[in-house]
Amino acid sequence: MQIDHGKCVACSNCIPVCPMGAIYIDPAVNRATVNLDECVECFTCYRGMSKEHLNPTLVRTIRGVLKYLRIRFDPEPDVCPTDALTPQALTWPRIVRQAFSDPLVPHESTGIHGRGTEEVKTNDVTGRVNEGEAGFTIEFGRPGVGVRFRDIQKMTMALAPLPITFEKKNPVFSLMSDPATGTIREDILNEKVLSAIVELKTALEHVPQVLQVVEEVAQDLETILSIGVATRCDGQGDNALEPMLKREGHEFYRGKTNLGLGRRPAAVSA
């Protein structure tokens, strides 16, 4: 993301809006500027802010007078008054940032294959995770910290030797140079993204082992992990995962419940 210095009036509205804290007023030019190394191309500033199309010279003059008189104008905080935020054309490897950070980007346009699975949300239709199995979503970077792929690789390399299967329809998987060792393409290791999710499946009895490795590696990371673990329930709606997690000392109370109302359409007979 870039900011058009010809339009920017240094109102600072966009600064707190950026989840990465990548926008600042450059004192040398008195205009908002994006630290491109920290920007993850999430488009939050560009798309989330409302826009006015005011004349920059006029706005600067009014702001200058008010500032001289020590009067604080109290505008709407989510508005760029001059439409100064300007997306830049993204190429590889930087486009990886947008592919992982902007939930609205059409993924075909980024060259990254796989948008992540539907996780547990359609498990009643896909049967992706069965009784006796656990599906993990290990998410890096949220909330509001971001992650570079070299940190993700530390985790995927530690997980690869375990009795797990990485989910193949997952964008991080598509960027692994060798899924057997968990290594990720060299050319994107320094790219920073808002969030990336590693998905894997394992047998229920291996859940404690996976969680232990995740916990150990997490201590060595410069980012935050959000851990989700899913399973299929039995005919009464109970499951073996919940008591197992409690036995292991995990505290949890929130989650996503699939009510089992989805189905594939019945095959049409000839």
Added chain:
Amino acid sequence: MTNTLHRYGPPESFRDDFIVFIRNSNGRNDVGSIPKLKEFLRTALRHRPVTISQYRFGSTVRPADHLNPRIHWTRPVQDLTAEQIIEAITKDHTVGAIFDSEAAMEAFLREVKAADWGLSVNVAGLTAPVHACAKRAGIVRHSVEYSLGFQGALDRLPERPVLELSTMCGHSMLSPNLARKMLEWVREGRRTPEQAAAYLGRFCSCGIFNPARAVRLLEAAQGGNG
């Protein structure tokens, strides 16, 4: 995208936060799903949800590309009506309704079961009450995903009131710095909790930000507790 899984807060902070959403499974049962998504939302409206939403479109608060400057004095806390959101469904995206009470959610789930749309319906929220409500509505849950919370460089996380607000957009579009600014503005009396919640909600592009919970959290700042 696990956009509703990892909301932050103690259990009591989720007593008014149940997101019921419906979606097709791509390539498996998407044919003819759009009228079902619309019917889902219209059915939800009978049970007075806090808001309804459409993934990729948002909720009743939305950013605008051409604001009139008068808006600084006259901005409403709602930009669209529920019916406008429903009418805007043109693709088979996830749609959802957020409830602030178990009773309303349960009554809605009864209707959802009876409607039998054949699409996947999920509830994000406290798993035990959701399980109990579903049972009472005659639904046996199929699968469940538990949030085990955060690990790693926890010292990089912001403070709790900020996190409670910002994690309501699971895609992290809602910046912690903006949440902190809104808490300050409410504390300073510069905006009402409802206005601050609307500013924050406009950044959640899936529209699953819960404005009722946000207002409650922002009101705590008004009392000097936030």
